[in-house]
Amino acid sequence: MSKWLRAMVITLLVASCGGGGGGSGNSPRNLDDACAIIKQRPQYIRAFRAAERKWGVPVHVQMATIYQESKFVSDARTPLRFKLGVIPMGRQSSAFGYSQALDGTWKEYLRAEGRRSARRDNIRDATDFMGWYMNGTKEQLGIPLWDARRQYLAYHEGRGGYRRGTYNSKAWLLRVSSEVGQRAVTYQQQLSRCRAAR
Secondary structure: OHHHHHHHHHHHHHHHHOOOOOOOOOOOOOOOHHHHHHHHHHHHHHHHHHHHHOOOOOOHHHHHEEEEHHOOOOEOOOEEEEEEOEEEEOOOOOEEOOOOOOOOHHHHHHHHOOOOOOOOOOOOOHHHHHHHHHHHHHHHHHHOOOOOHHHHHHHHHHHHHHHHOOOHHHHHHHHHHHHHHHHHHHHHHHHHOHHHHO
């Protein structure tokens, strides 16, 4: 198959498999400015504050984690896998939505919280899930809720993986978790100065 034809097939497949939602999945314009994010999407700060009140996870930690997981795209999915470079073989994982919650973990959350109608592409539900998960990580692993770097490692690897130290063999993940920690600090500083966060 020619490179041109292969590129056309991949383009058509990706276009046909993209999440719908009439553009509702688009991320805010300036993801490097926490104040700009919540000014453009005021429903976000309400969701972040609700999760912070309920679970204790600081707003800036939630925001930095969502940035890393989905770039604030409500219907974000993992990339497709291809066989022979053109035949779609499904997604890399079942992660979906703002928080990139996996199917199994999301079902566990729904059962634990009695929230059968919650959706991963709803910011309030996604932040509540994140608060629930991170609070459980604090209780089971002793990682403080303000520690965005280590919370992210446990979020990404799962608590069992974190206990086993699976992240230690993943230099890329250690780098990413440090970036999440730094972004959380940046977002915290920005939020302290912006009126939209109050």
